[in-house]
Amino acid sequence: MKLDPDKLAAQLARGLAPVYLLSGDEPLLVSEAADAVRTRARAAGFADRVVHFLDRDSSWDDVRAGASNLSLFASRRLVELRLPTGKPGVAGSAAIVELIERRDSDTLFMIITGRLERESQGAAWVRAVEQHGIWMHAWPVGREKLPGWLEGRARRAGLNLDRAALELLAERTEGNLLAAQQEIDRLSLALAGAVGVAELTASVADNARFDVFKLGEAARRGDAARSLRIVEGLRAEGVEATLVLWALLRELRQTARDGGRHARRDFPRLTERAVCADRAIKGRLQANAWDEIALFAADLCGVRLPPVRRA
Numbered sequence: 001m002k003l004d005p006d007k008l009a010a011q012l013a014r015g016l017a018p019v020y021l022l023s024g025d026e027p028l029l030v031s032e033a034a035d036a037v038r039t040r041a042r043a044a045g046f047a048d049r050v051v052h053f054l055d056r057d058s059s060w061d062d063v064r065a066g067a068s069n070l071s072l073f074a075s076r077r078l079v080e081l082r083l084p085t086g087k088p089g090v091a092g093s094a095a096i097v098e099l100i101e102r103r104d105s106d107t108l109f110m111i112i113t114g115r116l117e118r119e120s121q122g123a124a125w126v127r128a129v130e131q132h133g134i135w136m137h138a139w140p141v142g143r144e145k146l147p148g149w150l151e152g153r154a155r156r157a158g159l160n161l162d163r164a165a166l167e168l169l170a171e172r173t174e175g176n177l178l179a180a181q182q183e184i185d186r187l188s189l190a191l192a193g194a195v196g197v198a199e200l201t202a203s204v205a206d207n208a209r210f211d212v213f214k215l216g217e218a219a220r221r222g223d224a225a226r227s228l229r230i231v232e233g234l235r236a237e238g239v240e241a242t243l244v245l246w247a248l249l250r251e252l253r254q255t256a257r258d259g260g261r262h263a264r265r266d267f268p269r270l271t272e273r274a275v276c277a278d279r280a281i282k283g284r285l286q287a288n289a290w291d292e293i294a295l296f297a298a299d300l301c302g303v304r305l306p307p308v309r310r311a
Contacts, residue, residue, distance in 0.1 A: 001017075001130065001133070001134055001135070002130060002134075002135045002136075002137065003134055003135070003136045004136070004137075004139075005024075005029045005032075005033060005136060005138050007136075008033055008036060008037075008134075008136050009036060011134060012036060012037065012040045016037075016040060016041065016044055016108060017132075017133040017134045018100070018103065018104075018105075018107075018108065018109065018132055018133050019100050019108070019109040019110070019111070019128075019129050019132055019133030019134070020033075020037050020108075020109070020110045020111065020129075020133055020134050020135075020136065021111045021113075021126065021129040021133070021134070021135040021136070022034055022037070022110065022111070022112050022113070022136050022138075023086065023112075023113045023114065023115065023116045023135070023136070023137050023138070024114070024115060024136075024137045024138025024139060025114070025115050025138065025139065025140045026138040026139070026140060026141065026177050027114075027177075027178060028177040028178040028181055029138035029177065030112065030114075030138050033136055033138070034080075034110065034112055037110050038078065038110075041078045041108055041110075044076070045075065045076045046076040046077060046078045046108050047075075047076065048076065048077040048078070049077070049078045049079075049080065050066045050067075050077060050078070050079050050080065051080045051082065052066070052079070052080065052081050052082065053082045053084075054081060054082065054083055054088060054092060055083070055084065055085055055087070055088070055089075056085065056087050056088055056089030056092060057089065058088075058092065060091055060092055060095035063079070063081065063095060063099070064095060064098075064099065066079065067079050067099055067102075067104070067107050067109075075106060076106045076107070076108070077106065077107050077108070078107075078108045078109075078110060079099075079107060079108070079109050079110070080109075080110045080111075080112060081096070081109065081110070081111045081112070082112050082113070083111060083112070083113040084113065084114065085113075085114075086113040086114060086115065086116045086117065086120050087120060088125065092125070093123055093124050093125040094124075096111070096125035096128065096129075097124055097125050097128045100125075100128045100129065100132050100133070101128065101132070103132075109133075111129065116137070140175075141177060143170070143174060146170040146174060146180075147163070147166040147167055147169075147170045149177075150166050150169055150170055150173075150180060150184070151166055153180070153181060153184050154166075154184050154187075154195075157184050157185065157187070157188035158188055158192060158193075159184065159187055159188055159191065159192070159193070159195055160193055160194045160195065161195045161196075161200070162194070162195070162196050162197075164196065164197045165195050165196050165197050165199070165200045168197055168200055168201070169183065169200060174209070174210075175209040175210060175211070175214070176209040179209070187200075209233075209237075210230045210233040210234055210237070211234075212234065212239070212243055212244055212246070212247035213247065214230055215227060215230045215231065215234065215244065215247050215248065215297070216247045216248070216250060216251045218230055218301075219248060219251045219297060219300045219301055220251055220254075220255070222301045222302050223301060224297070224298050224301035224302070224303045227297045227298070227300075227301055228294055228297060228298060231244065231290070231293055231294050231297050232294075235290050241277075241281050241289045241290060241293060242281055244293055245274065245277050245278060245281065245293055245296070248274070248293070248296055248297055248300060249274055251300065252267075252270055252271075252274065252300060255300075269299070269308060270296070270299055270300060272308040273292070273295060273296040273299050273300075273308055274296055276292050276295075276296075276308060277289060277292035277293045277295075277296050280292045
């Protein structure tokens with residue numbers, strides 16, 4: 001059975017499945033789910049816990065042996081399999097299927113991994129989990145849903161954030177749920193009850209984590225303010241300017257292919273902007289490379305700008 005993170009608590013309350021696969025793009029949600037399974041397992045008498053870190057080249061003999069031999073001090077055991085790549089290999093996949101199909105009531109398996117690519121989702125070991133246990137996948141919380149997610153978390157922490165405060169917190173922690181939760185935890189210690197923008201501004205650090213693909217998405221929508229903020233975020237994080245320029249060029253090429261919102265006469269100017277940014281990065285233009293990238297991003301979003309500098 002496949003579950004969303006918010007359905008896991010109800011499933012655990014009904015009883016433990018023999019195996020849990022916890023995967024996804026959000027480390028916070030995967031970690032919280034693992035803690036919930038561990039807590040329920042301890043309450044059910046799974047007092048012993050064994051952890052294995054594995055990849056496709058690992059030997060699975062120790063896993064098989066550990067799952068078979070209970071200690072003298074525990075009658076039931078939780079076996080955690082950590083798969084950083086989500087690809088246990090042929091031998092690993094066969095071993096997981098074998099362990100699951102043993103149906104040993106004294107052994108509970110929990111498999112923890114990151115995002116499972118499409119080909120991995122159809123692997124035999126994943127199908128075995130779905131057939132005999134629970135697969136919880138934590139999808140990213142999108143920008144449009146983030147204020148609601150934050151509101152629920154804040155209320156559980158005893159905080160009542162107004163809409164403007166929620167939007168500000170979402171803006172400052174987008175793409176980093178762990179940072180968002182940490183800010184909520186910190187706010188709950190420093191403040192209580194109703195929280196507005198003024199209180200939030202004084203308390204919250206900017207923890208937004210941006211990537212180059214988010215920049216492309218913002219530019220595609222013509223959102224200049226967001227595009228420029230992402231550029232500044234990438235700059236602050238030490239991302240290579242060349243990679244940021246590549247993301248914008250990728251969007252320019254896609255816009256040209258699709259017809260886009262830019263009239264055809266705009267593309268030569270946009271190309272000039274990109275050339276200026278590239279020359280600044282390579283030291284062939286006496287200008288700040290990040291400033292030129294920002295100008296390119298703004299122009300790509302349709303902002304009226306001064307003529308392109310050619311010096």
